[in-house]
Amino acid sequence: MARTESLSPVTEFVRKGAREANLPESQMRELELVIEEVLMNVSRYSYPEGAPGMVTITYSVPASGKLAVEVCDQGIEFNPLTATPPDLTLDLKQRPIGSMGILLLKSFAQSLTYRREQGWNRLTLAISANL
Amino acid sequence: MTIEQTQVGDKVVLHVAGRMDAENAHQFELRCESCIAEGFTSIVIDLSDLAYISSLGLRSVVAVAKKARDKGGELRICRMTGLVRQVFEITKLSQVFPLHDSVESALIGG
Numbered sequence: 186m187a188r189t190e191s192l193s194p195v196t197e198f199v200r201k202g203a204r205e206a207n208l209p210e211s212q213m214r215e216l217e218l219v220i221e222e223v224l225m226n227v228s229r230y231s232y233p234e235g236a237p238g239m240v241t242i243t244y245s246v247p248a249s250g251k252l253a254v255e256v257c258d259q260g261i262e263f264n265p266l267t268a269t270p271p272d273l274t275l276d277l278k279q280r281p282i283g284s285m286g287i288l289l290l291k292s293f294a295q296s297l298t299y300r301r302e303q304g305w306n307r308l309t310l311a312i313s314a315n316l
Numbered sequence: 317m318t319i320e321q322t323q324v325g326d327k328v329v330l331h332v333a334g335r336m337d338a339e340n341a342h343q344f345e346l347r348c349e350s351c352i353a354e355g356f357t358s359i360v361i362d363l364s365d366l367a368y369i370s371s372l373g374l375r376s377v378v379a380v381a382k383k384a385r386d387k388g389g390e391l392r393i394c395r396m397t398g399l400v401r402q403v404f405e406i407t408k409l410s411q412v413f414p415l416h417d418s419v420e421s422a423l424i425g426g
Binding site for chain 1: 337338339367368370371372374375378379381382385399403406407408409412413
C-alpha cells in the first residue's frame with residue numbers, strides 16, 4: 186500500500202538485498218534515499234490522493250557489488266525519466282517548494298529503466314558498489 | 317529525528333539530528349512554524365548531526381525559508397556534511413542557502 190508508514194519495512198527489505206550484494210554500509214543511505222524517492226513518486230503521481238494502491242518491490246543480485254530493484258505499481262501511467270527537470274537556477278523566491286525527488290533519484294541510482302506493461306508502471310533501478 | 321532549540325538573542329538555533337525524511341519532515345516544518353509564530357524569524361539550523369535528508373526534507377526546508385523570508389527574517393544553514401551536503405549540492409540549494417561552517421558564522425550571517 187502506498188503510505189509513508191510502508192517506507193521502513195520496504196527500506197529494510199531492500200537493505201537485505203544490499204547486504205546480499207555486498208554493497209558497502211557507506212552506500213546504504215544512498216540506497217535508502219533512492220527507494221524513498223521512488224516510493225514517494227508512486228504515492229504522489231501514480232495513485233490519486235487518498236486512494237489505496239498496491240506497490241510491489243523485488244530485488245536481484247546480478248553480480249557481487251550490484252543490486253537491481255524493481256518497483257511496480259498499478260496506478261496512473263507515470264514515467265519519472267521523462268519528467269521535466271527542475272530549474273536549479275531559481276532563487277528562493279522563485280523556487281517551487283517541491284520537485285527535487287526525481288533529480289535525486291537520477292543522481293544516486295546508477296541506472297534507471299521504465300516501462301509500462303499491462304497496466305503496471307515498472308521502474309528498475311541499479312545500484313553498484315562505489316569503487 | 318530530534319530537534320534541540322537554543323535562543324541566541326533574537327535568533328533561534330535548531331540543532332537537527334537524525335534523519336529528515338517522508339516520515340518526519342513535517343515535524344521540522346511544524347517546529348520552525350512554531351518559532352516563527354513566537355516571533356523568531358531568524359532561524360539557524362545546525363545540521364552537523366543530520367545523517368540523511370530526502371526531497372521531502374528539502375521541501376520542508378524550502379517551505380520554512382520562504383515563510384521566514386515572508387516575515388522579514390531568514391533561514392540559515394550550517395555544518396552540513398556527507399550525504400546531506402551532497403543532496404544540497406546536487407539540487408543547487410547550496411547556492412540558495414549560503415552554507416556556513418559554524419553556528420557562530422551562521423548567527424553573524426550574510
